[in-house]
Amino acid sequence: MITINGKKITYKEGKTVLETARDAGIYIPSLCTHQELEPFGACRLCIVKIEGMQGFPTSCTTVVRDGMVIITEDEELQKVRRNVLEMLLSEHPNTCIVCKDKSECEECHFGPTKAGRVTGCNFCPNKEICEVREVADYLGLEDVRLLFEYKNLPLERDDPFFDRDYNLCILCGRCVRVCQDIRGRGTLAFTQRSHRTKISTAFDKLHLDSECGFCGACVDVCPTGALSARGSKWYGDADSCTDSACLLCSVGCTFSFESKWNRVMAAIPRRDGSTGGQACSRGRFCIPQLLNGSDRLKQPMIRKNGKLIPVNWDEAMTYVAEKLKKFTNDKIGIIASPSLTNESAYTLQKFARVALHTNNIDVPTSDFTSPIMKTIVASSSAISNEGKIKNLEKAKWIIVLGRRIFLPSSALNPSIYRAKKKGAKIILIDNETKAKAPRNVDVNLKLGVIQTLNLFYGIIYKLFNANPNLVKDCVNYGAFVKSVKNMDKNKLGKDISKQVEKITKIIENSKGCIIFDQGALRCSNPEAIVNAIMNILILSGNPDGVIPYYDGGNDQGICDMGATHQYLPGYTMISDSASIKKFEKLWGTTLPKKGKNYREMLDGGVKALYLTEAVPEKKLRNIEFLILQDIYPSKIMDKADVVLPACAFTEESGTVTSLERRVQKITQAVEGPGLAKPDWKIICDLAKKMGTKGFDYKSHQHIFREIKETVPFISSEGIWSFKDKPPRLFPFTIEEKINELPSTPPRYHYRGADIVERVDDFRIQIEKGGA
Template sequence: MNITIDQQEIDVPDNITILEAAQLNDIYIPNLCYHPQLTPYGGCRLCIVEVEGLRGYPTACTTKVKERMKIKTKSKTLNDMRKEILQLILSDHPSGCLLCDEQEECSSNQVTIRKVGATTGCRWCPNDQDCELQKIVEYLEIKQIIFPVYYQGFPVETEDPFFDRDYNLCIYCGRCVRICQEHRKSEVITMNQRGKLTTIGPPYDLTHIEGGCEFCGACVSICPTGANFEKSRKWAGPPDSYEPSFCPLCNLNCDLQVLVKKNKIIGTLPPGDPHLSGGDLCVKGRFCINELINYTQREMTPKLKRNYGYQLMSWEKSISEVRDILKNLDGEKIAIYLSPELSLEELTAVKIFSSEVIHCSNLTSSIINNSLIKLVQLSTMNIPVKDIEKADCIISIFLNGNYNYAPVTLAVKRAAERGVPYYQIGWFNDTTSRFTERQIILKPGKEKSWFKKIVNHVDKGGSASNEIQELIRVIKVSPSPVIILGHQFIDLSEGVEMLKLIKRFIELTGAKIYVSLPYGNLLGLLGVLKIRHSVDVEKLWEQNEIEVIYSFGDLPFSKRPPVKYIIHQSSYPPSGDIKPDIIFPTPTWGETDACYVDDQLIIKKFKKVVNPPENLWSCLDILGKLAQEMGKDSGKFKSTEIMKSFPEQIKLNLPDLKKVKKEKIYSPDSDYPYLLIEEVTKNRFLNISINKTSEGFDMILPQQVLIINPNDAEKLGLTDYQTVIVKSRNSSKVYPLKIRTIIQPGFIYLITDEEKPVFETNPCPVHIRRQNV
């Protein structure tokens, strides 16, 4: 299609707008409300143009091009109208700095005055020098405002976890509302009130947590002013660079870009234009990584435990201490615990060190249990996430996708929005729940039997409930059904049995599957090393057959195992009250080159984006030096040699399932009327809980806090933050209480930082009452 813009003939594709045609040809048209992922809005009116043959001044973002169309984007009339429109916008926006003729000198000489509670000008704004409004004011050469100036005086809202909102800076472009509705399909925020009282946020004065926000950060990323800004980098200023990388916090390993300033990671964003990135990350990938990397209590110096505490040591001294411990020790007296977030380079170095230097075969990870092994087996059948959206029927089981697996939940919502039947099975309400055809809440204590019935109905035509019959009927008429499994199975007492039944169901129906795994490089761990079941290694140290535990970012024990020495090698301190005998500090994610294995068994690589703090040795350097001190070849631990030994194709080495004692799972009754669902926290990285490194994350998904539905809380007369006693048939514990809608009535949810679920079964019938009553 041939059109003319500003007397320049250009060829453009069909069915695009004038603004898109101009952008394709590097022709600038001012705009504030436009976003390439959103339906054209035409709200700001700054992109008005003149089109030959059309009356008035149409907006370029909403007007489609036509053959031989002649367009003017620049004229005195257009310029005057844009100035007037922008001045009207600025009349209730703090604009003193925008119009000041000394702003250049001010910005270069007074950069230290930025930190204030309320923004009254550009120098006090966290978005200074990175603001679209500043750029348009400069382009249009605005020198004064002809309208009365009105400062709205809204208080800055700071009560939500990850970002502040200053509505005095809002220009009502609607980008944040539309990205939440159209792209994320969440519809959490809207425009409240009218006229000068208008604010943007959840309705009815709800907080973002109460409104069901996923905290994806899309509204923050696309805000053209400083009205929305993330807390953790509010005063950092524009980054020096945007470095490509990927997220290490679950097995999706989503692509992202890292914001770097002065050799420090100050934030993360989805890939693409930093000001237009839509938000395909979950809350952890969007807001928690920089706080994790910059955690103030990171290990920075080698330490040796003494009677009086820890003694700081040189690397040479600490290496010699570990050498003396290991050199004459039988390798089978050593147990190695490995984090599922170690890179392939680190895992390969451990493999060489364990097999060729200390001759140890007791390699494990504390996360390895029967249910996880079965879940990983099913994950080898994973379809790509993008294929979920192409399904004709979707069933999610224990997905719980509020703050996890954003690309998966987005695919579900997009498919359901176009009419694909979506069934959700489990105890949780998440961001996909309102898209369901039917939400199936399994009968308390009868979860396994429900899966048995559905398999029996498909296989042998056995009797089944109406909901099962409906589910099977929909699957049978769907050419491409997809089943999505969440990680909740890992901690359930009957998780293995349920997963076996689900596998059989898939075989009978031909459904495709996607399994969500919560660990960043779990498949790399299982692909590089021959890992033993954690039960086997635990039995060894319980029977005093282990003298040394060498932990590589995996030391989750609630009390010290009965061993002589614990060596802890990690970027972060150990959890709980464990006091290792020697601590080796290492660089963390982003500070070294690294490879991970993603959910499709593909090796992903990224380059380091910042240099590690001084005095830190990498895992490869530490193991290479230890090997040298023990008379072995240290050359094998060089990164170039390590990468040569990477397998061309990842093949998983899964441990065998182990027999474990089974407790009877009871249904709730009058004495124990509620069903407690426990989850051992999956929100960890190298053994450190993200709840510790990110205060905001602890607000949305607290650990060691009992979560109860508002209906149940009202029946029991309970309120937020009260302390309650939770009693089962064999256990009793005390927890603070949080009232949330993420759990269904009749169920109670507990995320624990213990090694294993606390109560005798999971789920477990319990009684709950206030303490001291």
């Protein structure tokens, strides 16, 4: 029990005075502390009086002890604080803060006025959310008695995404600390000293040349307008803020979308998400420019006499429904975009199976997702509720397959770095012989896919022989033991054997994680690699540590929903005639037993194709009828017979599933452009036009209720897992016939929108090699 301002307050051990006071709803001004960061004690505004302690200790660096008697506010403290703030303001434009006519001025000045140089709050992009002003208001500062000195530093506007005006900087050090301690980058540092102290990079280089990942963490913590996002700085107050999630990759960062004039203007990371308020340049900065293009598809279009003519929804739906009836069921195919919501994906696969009686449905990323799903479905035991990204921090070692996961801005990076700070060893395996190892990597092996597989086999052999009893209870134990015993170690090669020793030494007897991207599976037998990864994780006691880094925002969810040719919702095998009865009964139809995959469909396997995302148009063969449902025009539109405008993820509500199997909500922030509709609505309308029953969904919640019925492991938002399944080992043999496929550079896109093409700043970042 402690006393603050005469009130008795309970406290938590280890918390600081400032945290305890704030938890109890007592305001103490502070400009340098931040909930994400370690206490720093720079601004001296959070001083308090504590009985028995000399002077005014800073509450942010003082840990609470039992029986403390604290005063946070009295005239003496306020006077000292005012003096401190005056000194801060002697180097920070302050005319508006201490202006006598402030209140009248506020009434007629809405938002900031765009100006080249910021000379007062009215010209500051941070006007609405300025912490300096908050503190000045609290202290009732009326005058700054010190001479104001404008530092007259040049504006730094030559880097992508954000501007820097260090004339507004109060040197709180938040940006330096978030960059070094949370992101592990160290792009910003305090340079020079005394009056000339400045936040900068080495030799004032551009951020582009200073390992910056443009994650925007520094912009988010800046209490002043010194750092500001260029795209959104002049819009002032948002009309509304919507809590939602990002769908530009599969990490599943949560954002608050600020919208104005029915446009998303900015995406601010939310601290309650799995990545704890850390995001990447795509999510933090690219969304407005990516989704607000003037060339968004706004109207349904039908090709008449070789030209795409805008029509209304009814005409488009009637046209599509009639056309589709002309094709036999197995000649119609559907490509499910990995950027659909779970609800849309569920509706889409139901449409394929019930309205079209076909299993020709797949995701464009199936080369990567299908081996993963196969292994996960077979092996996955219950996983923790904390989530894989949080668990990543506890790992003792992390094997990363694919350099991309390491790119500075990746939202997984802070978690990897946190693990590293706690002593984890980071092992990067990639095949880019010329590239240097990223700074936080302990071991960088340059291995091809096949060599990596052999390395894994070697590790499995070692780990198993070191402790064969550990995995006795696992499914397939007998077969697995046999395959280990039959393994011919000489086939691995000398070089690999050396590496095996090295890596095994690091990972034995400790739990770790393996993260891999699509490049890691580029061979003729991708399943073998996923199996090997699972074996290693089970042998090291952490089957939960597998983290596939999908390219699409909702690859996991799409597969959960059964929008693939092998599975029905909830991974019910399509060939399993006993299990599919449940679905046949529910949907009132008979289900086809076979389906074509993505490649087969594009390679002439179907004649009518329904795309929910643009695919490379050169791959298409023998398509007679092409439907494109997308958000932007693309090259493939030249071949499309019908174009349907869909809503982007900021314009619809639903759920998505991130790479850690976290089902999370996305919420509509703005209206879709023109006549654009959410995907599930388009599909339902089409199904109704075709006279199919069971598509009378009133809302996305309605669909989610049905999903909950059919997919047993999804009950609500949060992490899903298969309950009570023991881990499963995978027997293996060293194959010599596996071929390595050429790797493809990563594509950054959301449905038909190529982020590199549409967002100039992102292109600049990519060209510099760091995304």
